[in-house]
Amino acid sequence: MLAAFLASAEEELTGFSHSLSAETFSAAADLILEAKQRGNRLHITGIGKPGHVASYIASLLSSTGTACYFLDGTEAVHGSCGQLAAGDVVICISNSGETAELKATAAAIRNNECSLIAVTGNPDSWLAKFCDVTIPAGVSREGGPLNRAPRNSVLAEILALQALSVILQAECGWSPKQYVRCHPGGKLGALRQNEIEG
Numbered sequence: 379m380l381a382a383f384l385a386s387a388e389e390e391l392t393g394f395s396h397s398l399s400a401e402t403f404s405a406a407a408d409l410i411l412e413a414k415q416r417g418n419r420l421h422i423t424g425i426g427k428p429g430h431v432a433s434y435i436a437s438l439l440s441s442t443g444t445a446c447y448f449l450d451g452t453e454a455v456h457g458s459c460g461q462l463a464a465g466d467v468v469i470c471i472s473n474s475g476e477t478a479e480l481k482a483t484a485a486a487i488r489n490n491e492c493s494l495i496a497v498t499g500n501p502d503s504w505l506a507k508f509c510d511v512t513i514p515a516g517v518s519r520e521g522g523p524l525n526r527a528p529r530n531s532v533l534a535e536i537l538a539l540q541a542l543s544v545i546l547q548a549e550c551g552w553s554p555k556q557y558v559r560c561h562p563g564g565k566l567g568a569l570r571q572n573e574i575e576g
Contacts, residue, residue, distance in 0.1 A: 379523070386521035390530040391537060394517060398541065406495050406511045407545045410444065413467045413493065421462065421492075423449040424471035425480045427528045428497075428535060432471055435539045441561055442543055443550030454483040464491035469539070472496070473515070473531040475503020484508055497538055499531050513538050 410420050420439065424432040429451050439446035449468060450458050462468070468487045472480045475498035484505060487494060496509035499516035506512040515534040522529050 383521040386519050387530055387533060390517040390519060391533055394534050402513055403542055403545055406513055406542055409493055409511055410467050410546060411549060413465060416465055418465040420444060420446045420467050421449045422446055422469040423451045423454060423483060425451040425477050427532055428471035431532060431535050439543050442547040443552045444546045451480055451483050455486050459486050459490050462490045462492050466492045468492050469495045469497060470505060471535055472505050473499040473528060475500040475505035497535055
């Protein structure tokens with residue numbers, strides 16, 4: 379079973395990565411960078427497992443030069459949209475693009491006059507059509523028993539958003555000194571500090 383899952387993950391991610399469009403990532407990055415230049419902020423949200431992906435990506439982006447704020451996908455419609463300001467950008471993650479709770483959250487985000495970026499496995503979904511830019515993150519098989527639990531789709535979402543983070547970090551042009559300022563702890567902080575002092 380392990381070998382079968384790893385083979386499915388390799389096959390799905392290889393096919394997925396080859397289908398990604400530079401134009402799509404440029405459009406998403408431009409939307410975020412334009413908002414940043416205006417003094418607006420970036421947020422990211424999801425329901426269920428994509429919510430955990432959102433939390434990780436918010437941390438990754440923030441540590442590489444693009445401040446990003448996690449927006450709880452359920453709490454958003456119970457007051458947490460208060461963290462949004464008109465002109466902000468929100469990334470919404472949903473494999474199906476049809477999750478009822480995230481549809482309600484996306485509608486509330488739009489009602490707060492924010493732009494939306496979808497990351498979804500279904501480019502024909504409600505979410506994809508509702509958002510300003512859609513980054514596809516689709517797989518045909520999840521892998522594992524029953525082929526139900528989100529495994530390969532989560533890997534695709536993470537890979538797509540890591541790719542976006544690379545583009546945004548390159549645009550920021552952070553130096554090792556700036557990186558250490560936000561990441562002074564752990565082995566990475568020590569390595570970067572040695573680069574600065576060396």
